[in-house]
Amino acid sequence: MSHQWVTASDGVRLSVTIDGRSDGPTVVLVHGYPDNSSMWAGVAAGLTAKHRVVTYDVRGAGRSDKPSGRASYRLDQLADDLRAVVEAVQPAGQVHLVAHDWGSIQTWHAITGEGLRGRVASYTSLSGPSLDHAGAWFRAQLRRPTPKRLKNALNQFLHSWYILAFQVPVIPDLLWRTGLLGKQIQRMEPDAAPPEKSDGLHGLQLYRANMFTRLSRPAPRPADVPVQVLAPTGDAYVTTPLQTEVTRWVSDLRIRRIVGTHWVTRSKPQVVAAAAAELIEYAETGVESRALRRARVDAGPFEHRLVVVTGASSGIGRATALAFAEQGADVIVADTSGAAETLKLLEEHGVAEYTVDSSDGEAVRRFAERVRAEHGVPDIVVDDAGRHGEGAFVLMLAERAEGGQVVTLASAAVLREILRAAEKGLTP
Incomplete structure (x- = not known):
């Protein structure tokens, strides 16, 4: 295992760790909120035997710098951070991306932009949609309403209560500083990080800098790389329809529903690692497992079962x-x-x-x-x-x-x- 610092375009230092086989395909794991890169320990352990595994603390978390102000946490900057990490650890060729929660949100933004064009071989997303896709999804539920669509929209709105709460000044910050919010999250979600390993304070700016701007004015952002969405069926924050109804934006898409909660990355890391490895193998060799063929969005109900x-x-x-x-x-x-x-x-x-x-x-x-x-x-x-x-x-x-x-x-x-x-x- 080795460690290095990568400097982002605005001078923020990012803490990067590399492990696994030096000659294996490079896999970059991007964590979400309120985690740091230690969240990936179990998944990384399942990948290191055959892959070169890169983890990093996103800005505001772990050992990386923690800039102040909302502008430092905008999606364009987060996507540029990921580009900087990729260029530092893999100067040429392609990498594979696996991301969770806010890590998924920023990775969607990166792979649908220009900064990583041609540099990504595959993307596995968990519990985090593109905010542009999410904004368009909400509009579709309301503009062409059916009982099912209205139910989906209401259900996701109820799951997203915390987004509004995080917009309130001072109080969420105070709750993180005192540790009360971290303890409450772990009481509700036993698989979440223990309070002493949570990095929630600075990450509040992720919600304040991006949510309403992107959701209210979504842009068409198609993805041109193989994508699989691993959707935990018991996710308390991101509902399955919001995660999976992305066919219009992804030309090469697979959907796999995983029995688990939001932090399935911690509770069932071997399941996540195995699924990611299958997509990586397909992107590297063209060999597609039965599970991937079954997960194609155009597969019939029993096809490839x-x-x-x-x-x-x-x-x-x-x-x-x-x-x-x-x-x-x-x-x-x-x-x-x-x-x-x-x-x-x-x-x-x-x-x-x-x-x-x-x-x-x-x-x-x-x-x-x-x-x-x-x-x-x-x-x-x-x-x-x-x-x-x-x-x-x-x-x-x-x-x-x-x-x-x-x-x-x-x-x-x-x-x-x-x-x-x-x-x-x-x-x-």
């Missing part, structure tokens, strides 16, 4: 496998005596077939582990054999944190097993 069907050698199991294949899913089939004939019928959508005794719970669990090792975590499991072992798949789906479905045609005994798994918090 990985589906496991047991009891698939005949009858309902075979018909189910064929129905999924017709919808573009990739299907794994299994039965007590194998399902080779069904696999042939699936043609290009047949992934593999297995022989597994569904009455043997341990055998089914080994089967589930083998599926994960050889093909990845399935999106849908249809257990037509319906006896044992669904819990293994449920656990995998919960760990992946991108949802999924388990459908069981079974006796009451199997239902009890599934309910026991649900009681342990394993329901996808």
Whole structure:
């Protein structure tokens, strides 16, 4: 690990840390508010084996300088800071960007501007939309109102109460200085930084310098790089529609809903790191994982889903496998005596077939582990054999944190097993 200082265009010094493989693709992680770069510790750990990982404290946070005045925190300046960091750590070629919260807001501004034109290979965004996109989104909800759009707009407005509160002079500043606001945030969001690691005071200027200016006068800002949005389903500040309804501005877009809260970067860093690594791999090599193909906004509801069907050698199991294949899913089939004939019928959508005794719970669990090792975590499991072992798949789906479905045609005994798994918090 190495450290360096990068001087921004207005003289502000930014604290930059570089870790990981010196010959790997360069990934720059941009934190949000009220965090500093330490927020990325878990995600960075998941990337350093194959990537050159760069983190930096944005102005006003961590070890970086903390200028006073709103003008120092305008989006144009923040985007220029990111450009300065990129040029310092990667003088030539392209970098990959991963950003969260206000880090995402400023990164959207950077990749849709001119400062980093041609320098960004991919962008993974969490919990932070472009303010221009957000302003246009709000206008669309109100100009062409439907019950759903009005509900989305109202829901986001209620989630954004703190933006108005931060415009009030003196009081928010005092609450940060005394530590009361940091403690309150952690009480509401256990995954947020502890008060002693929060950098909320100077970052208040982010809201005061940018929010109403950008939201009230949004400009069209298209992105011309591969983008994936990781949208935490339980985000208390940025709703899923605001994060994900950006198709009109992004030509190469993927949407992945992550089961988690606003600070999923802390609670599930391995999930964030794995998703970012998949987009980086695609941008570097052109090899697109099934998860990325599934997340394309133009993909059908079952297209590129990985589906496991047991009891698939005949009858309902075979018909189910064929129905999924017709919808573009990739299907794994299994039965007590194998399902080779069904696999042939699936043609290009047949992934593999297995022989597994569904009455043997341990055998089914080994089967589930083998599926994960050889093909990845399935999106849908249809257990037509319906006896044992669904819990293994449920656990995998919960760990992946991108949802999924388990459908069981079974006796009451199997239902009890599934309910026991649900009681342990394993329901996808």
